[in-house]
Amino acid sequence: MKSLFKTVVLITIFSFLTRLLGFVFRIILSRVVGAESVGLYQVASSVFMVLMTVIASGLPLIISRMTASYHANNQKKREASLISVALVYATICSILLCGVVLVFKNVFAKLLTNEGCILILIIMLPSLVFSAVYSVFRGALWGRGNYFALCVTEFYEQLVRIILGVLVISSTYSAMKNAINIGWTMTLACFLSMIYVVLLFFYYGGKMGRLKKQEFKPLLRQSSPITLMRVVGSFAQPLIAFIIPARLRAIGYTSSQAMSLYGVAVGMTMPLLFIPTTIIGSLSTALVPDISTAVAQNNHRHIQERVSSSVFFALFISSMFVPVFIGMGEQIGLFLYNNIMSGTLLQSAGWVLIPLGLTNITSALLNSLGLEQRSFINFMFGGIVMFISMWFLPTLIGINALVWGLGLNYLVVCILNFILIKRHIKSDLKLTKKILKIIFLIIPCSALTSFVVSLAEYVLPLFFTLMLGGVTGVASFLLLASVLNLFDLRAFVVLTKKRLNLPKFKLKKKKV
Numbered sequence: 001m002k003s004l005f006k007t008v009v010l011i012t013i014f015s016f017l018t019r020l021l022g023f024v025f026r027i028i029l030s031r032v033v034g035a036e037s038v039g040l041y042q043v044a045s046s047v048f049m050v051l052m053t054v055i056a057s058g059l060p061l062i063i064s065r066m067t068a069s070y071h072a073n074n075q076k077k078r079e080a081s082l083i084s085v086a087l088v089y090a091t092i093c094s095i096l097l098c099g100v101v102l103v104f105k106n107v108f109a110k111l112l113t114n115e116g117c118i119l120i121l122i123i124m125l126p127s128l129v130f131s132a133v134y135s136v137f138r139g140a141l142w143g144r145g146n147y148f149a150l151c152v153t154e155f156y157e158q159l160v161r162i163i164l165g166v167l168v169i170s171s172t173y174s175a176m177k178n179a180i181n182i183g184w185t186m187t188l189a190c191f192l193s194m195i196y197v198v199l200l201f202f203y204y205g206g207k208m209g210r211l212k213k214q215e216f217k218p219l220l221r222q223s224s225p226i227t228l229m230r231v232v233g234s235f236a237q238p239l240i241a242f243i244i245p246a247r248l249r250a251i252g253y254t255s256s257q258a259m260s261l262y263g264v265a266v267g268m269t270m271p272l273l274f275i276p277t278t279i280i281g282s283l284s285t286a287l288v289p290d291i292s293t294a295v296a297q298n299n300h301r302h303i304q305e306r307v308s309s310s311v312f313f314a315l316f317i318s319s320m321f322v323p324v325f326i327g328m329g330e331q332i333g334l335f336l337y338n339n340i341m342s343g344t345l346l347q348s349a350g351w352v353l354i355p356l357g358l359t360n361i362t363s364a365l366l367n368s369l370g371l372e373q374r375s376f377i378n379f380m381f382g383g384i385v386m387f388i389s390m391w392f393l394p395t396l397i398g399i400n401a402l403v404w405g406l407g408l409n410y411l412v413v414c415i416l417n418f419i420l421i422k423r424h425i426k427s428d429l430k431l432t433k434k435i436l437k438i439i440f441l442i443i444p445c446s447a448l449t450s451f452v453v454s455l456a457e458y459v460l461p462l463f464f465t466l467m468l469g470g471v472t473g474v475a476s477f478l479l480l481a482s483v484l485n486l487f488d489l490r491a492f493v494v495l496t497k498k499r500l501n502l503p504k505f506k507l508k509k510k511k512v
Helices: 004-032 033-054 058-072 076-103 105-112 115-124 124-144 148-168 176-205 213-250 255-273 276-296 300-337 340-348 350-368 372-392 401-423 432-456 462-483 488-501
Strands: none
Touching: 004 033, 004 148, 004 255, 004 300, 004 350, 004 462, 033 058, 033 076, 033 105, 033 115, 033 124, 033 176, 033 255, 058 076, 058 124, 058 213, 076 115, 076 124, 076 213, 076 372, 105 124, 105 213, 115 124, 115 176, 124 148, 124 176, 148 176, 176 300, 213 372, 213 432, 213 488, 255 300, 255 340, 255 350, 255 401, 300 340, 300 350, 300 401, 300 432, 300 462, 340 350, 340 401, 350 372, 350 401, 372 401, 372 488, 432 462
């Protein structure tokens, strides 16, 4: 079994490349089609993601957990039967969801508030079926520990979207036409990704078996809480897409201005906040089979060590990016999107990285520990706080209400998750002092980054200014963290040299 370190590095590299392609695509969209087209697509996409979540959220995770268990115990027939049962279940659910949208098309059109958005949604509907098949085989690859194949499929899908997007969008098209074409790129990319992951599954020795009812009940019982939580979370997206523009219009913005601001916030600024989760998400992916196995073996010591180290890792990585975003947010927005507003929002949202990262890792830990239902309750409390904030705050801070609503949501959820994890593993994570020290570090590092960038702007091009500012923010954070004994810089360098020797992954057929 590969070490957790190498697994995280592998997933991080591919996740970084995948997200980098995603950022490139968003930059292309913002520069070619403009904020209005992005906003129109985001409104339709927010509803589409609710439907997508039903079939592609809890299912892959539970398939991976069950597959890992069967594979470890050499239960080949049960593993093959599980894939067949999951495939039939996911496909039927996806077809039914497509039918619901088509039958109640008028209702969805009113929900989207824009006549053209319903057409975009219908264009993307086939993606539900393609993604249903994709999620089943992806979960099987995940459970068997085939992280290389898992990463390649995600990278492939993003690459296809960019290629198709470049071919079908144009600055000469109307905002609606470009938004429709973006929808087509989603459908075609999902279809090609489905074909690719199915081929990989069978190439690596995967098999399908007979349909057995005994595999359906545990699959449905375990996946339902996760699916329900993420479905409710997906419902939040269209509600946000309705509330924020509506509240902005209520304080004097025109419909076009409100939609453009929403497009800037969601399409340009928010994706940048998820950069640290590229690394944290890699750890979360690797932890699911690792901790699930430890739970099955009643290895409490291993669980406690993994939980404590993982939470601190997520805290440290998230905090390291905060000085960079706060210190030079405007310059980042100007460089990437030629839009200062996106950078201003990024500066005000820098603090959100910390609760976002902690929520990401603690939610993954709760799922691995089998506490999906309790995690859902925590999620609901955070959602209530978020919607209250987004309804009342726009009159005070405008579009920044979106940032603060999300931040308060993550803050509430991560605190509740901490309490639940500590009670379950019966161990004190001892993170309070570390959190206070890290917050103390962020203030001077952010100020130093801002100072360096403000001076560099007078003598350096914007790209080199950003490079200098990024190095300043990260380096100062690491040095001060080392001084406060939060991070052993020398040990990290030595460890990296020893362990960062990734094996060469070859597409060699594995024997079952």
